[in-house]
Amino acid sequence: MRSRFAAFVVQDEAYLLRTWHPTTRPGRVDFEPGMRWTSLEIQDVSEGSPFHITGTVTFRANYTFRGKPGELREQSRFTRYEGAWVYLDAIVD
Template sequence: MSETSACPCAAGAAFGDCCRPLHQQQRRATTAEELMRSRYAAYVVRDDDHVFRTWHPRTRPADVSTSPVLRWEGLEVVRTEAGGADDDAGLVEFRARWSTPSETGVLQEVSRFERRAGRWFYVDGDEVT
């Protein structure tokens, strides 16, 4: 993905100005929503390192590899609760469209985030059905 392409996180900025600096550890997410959007973008561009680094150590699985056949095709943030620059925890509910060669679907999840030592981490989430 080029630096000038629209960022897949749907925040309305170019990838090089939006999520790419977070992926390259040039800066940290300031809110839970910004971290969630950067994680979604990491799944789109298959940046497993960013997914790993931003997953809370107590809940992170050993393998966070992205699927080579799964394509993430769109993100919509439904709501946020807390997770601001002055909070230590927050929730972000989102819908993410996906496809494989044989099917399509939507993942809707309420994700929990915590801030530790000034950094936001994804803790876990509950799928909304």
């Protein structure tokens, strides 16, 4: 989760697509002009250990958009795909 947040910060589309499950991965990532991600707070993690094939991460990400502060709250679902953890989808608050 932290690496994907960092990829959004630096707009690393290749990394984001590589770490997205192929069944839910978009063709491209559209970065919002004027969006600046500022911090990430992991609030909860369930499963996701070496013994699991799925896991969830609940987080709050802060940003500024055209100079105005905001936050995104999300519960992200991850799964193992070809031996690596990949982002599957999310439930957004």
